[in-house]
Amino acid sequence: MKTRMTELFGIKYPIMLSGMNWLTTPKLVAAVSNAGGLGVLAGSQYGKTRIKDAIKEIRDLTDKPFGINMTLGIGAREAVPMVIEEKVPVFNYALGRPPEIEKIIQDVHAYGGKVIGTVAMLKHALRSQQMGADILIVTGYEAASHSGNVGALVLLPTIAGALKIPVIGAGGYVDGKSLAAALALGADGIAMGSRLAATKEAEAADSIKQIWVNMTEEDTVIDPTFDGINCRVLRNKKADELMTKRLPLFDVMWAGLAMKEELKLTYPEMIRTALNMRNMQAGVGGGKRKWADVMRFAIGGSLFRKATVGGDPVEGLLMAGQGAGRIKDIPTVKELLDRTMVEAEQIISEMKQKADG
Numbered sequence: 511m512k513t514r515m516t517e518l519f520g521i522k523y524p525i526m527l528s529g530m531n532w533l534t535t536p537k538l539v540a541a542v543s544n545a546g547g548l549g550v551l552a553g554s555q556y557g558k559t560r561i562k563d564a565i566k567e568i569r570d571l572t573d574k575p576f577g578i579n580m581t582l583g584i585g586a587r588e589a590v591p592m593v594i595e596e597k598v599p600v601f602n603y604a605l606g607r608p609p610e611i612e613k614i615i616q617d618v619h620a621y622g623g624k625v626i627g628t629v630a631m632l633k634h635a636l637r638s639q640q641m642g643a644d645i646l647i648v649t650g651y652e653a654a655s656h657s658g659n660v661g662a663l664v665l666l667p668t669i670a671g672a673l674k675i676p677v678i679g680a681g682g683y684v685d686g687k688s689l690a691a692a693l694a695l696g697a698d699g700i701a702m703g704s705r706l707a708a709t710k711e712a713e714a715a716d717s718i719k720q721i722w723v724n725m726t727e728e729d730t731v732i733d734p735t736f737d738g739i740n741c742r743v744l745r746n747k748k749a750d751e752l753m754t755k756r757l758p759l760f761d762v763m764w765a766g767l768a769m770k771e772e773l774k775l776t777y778p779e780m781i782r783t784a785l786n787m788r789n790m791q792a793g794v795g796g797g798k799r800k801w802a803d804v805m806r807f808a809i810g811g812s813l814f815r816k817a818t819v820g821g822d823p824v825e826g827l828l829m830a831g832q833g834a835g836r837i838k839d840i841p842t843v844k845e846l847l848d849r850t851m852v853e854a855e856q857i858i859s860e861m862k863q864k865a866d867g
């Protein structure tokens with residue numbers, strides 16, 4: 511199957527790995543690229559001191575195209591120059607503000623790299639196209655983690671129909687049925703998040719992979735109290751508590767210091783990060799956020815980490831999408847990508863037969 515996505519990146523299948531903090535390790539990224547998709551590493555967690563090592567590790571494991579996702583703000587800003595110095599084939603930005611995004615796009619294009627923007631609203635999609643992004647990830651309401659208010663059935667054709675550049679559907683894509691649906695809605699490919707994290711090569715704890723296999727499509731909840739931006743997680747006691755409790759200031763302090771330590775930020779960098787986060791909005795728009803939301807980000811970060819790295823889905827918060835309700839097994843990455851393509855191609859040919867009567 512050839513689409514504008516496969517042509518742009520020089521890959522075999524129109525499938526990419528969604529950047530997911532803590533879950534997209536170099537091993538998983540390389541497995542996706544080696545299987546014919548585009549592996550993407552969420553770089554934010556590595557910070558300025560470890561990102562180059564992570565890129566080297568990917569390059570040691572694959573000679574195929576791969577990408578680095580940077581959630582701008584949240585300590586990632588300090589690491590952006592290192593990613594550009596490494597001339598990674600694909601740079602995927604999320605959040606952020608127009609002036610810094612424009613600069614990134616220029617810098618990546620200068621060495622011949624491609625840029626993916628992540629959006630959840632038409633106005634941000636149009637702005638990203640205008641700034642020069644090569645392709646966009648369009649995140650629907652179904653997705654794990656952050657999204658907007660509109661589901662893929664409406665959002666994908668709205669954005670794909672309004673743009674000249676290609677788009678990739680994200681949020682709820684787990685198999686050939688959903689790939690064929692995304693193509694029918696105007697996308698040139700899909701991004702798989704939770705689905706690729708529940709594979710043999712993924713380094714998430716087995717207990718976490720089992721949650722994705724066992725949960726249903728009804729088991730998630732989306733709310734801004736987890737980290738200050740509308741975020742979808744597995745519904746548990748912790749999620750219910752955060753949705754009703756006042757902001758715990760003591761927890762905020764500890765979470766902020768833990769984040770500083772993880773990202774190896776100096777105190778001035780930490781203050782700059784907090785100021786950046788206050789000025790950052792979901793999508794690529796401008797606008798200020800409340801200090802309470804900035805503080806929630808530190809808390810959310812530590813609870814996401816507790817579930818995703820610590821394997822504790824009871825006291826932690828596990829980001830999960832509605833599509834996890836359709837995950838039923840833990841295949842290898844290659845098995846998953848191959849069967850997704852076979853199923854999608856079969857559905858497309860059956861649809862053609864139906865249309866021909």
Ligand SMILES: Cc1cc2nc3c(=O)[nH]c(=O)nc-3n(C[C@H](O)[C@H](O)[C@H](O)COP(=O)(O)O)c2cc1C
Nearest residue numbers: 528530531552604653654655681682703704829831
């Ligand atoms: C644990 C976790 C961490 C995530 N971290 C990031 C991130 O660092 N940057 C980003 O752009 N999106 C992040 N996301 C969102 C994914 O890129 C993607 O939009 C989402 O997983 C798609 O939904 P799906 O899981 O239903 O496929 C994260 C998702 C999960 C589950």
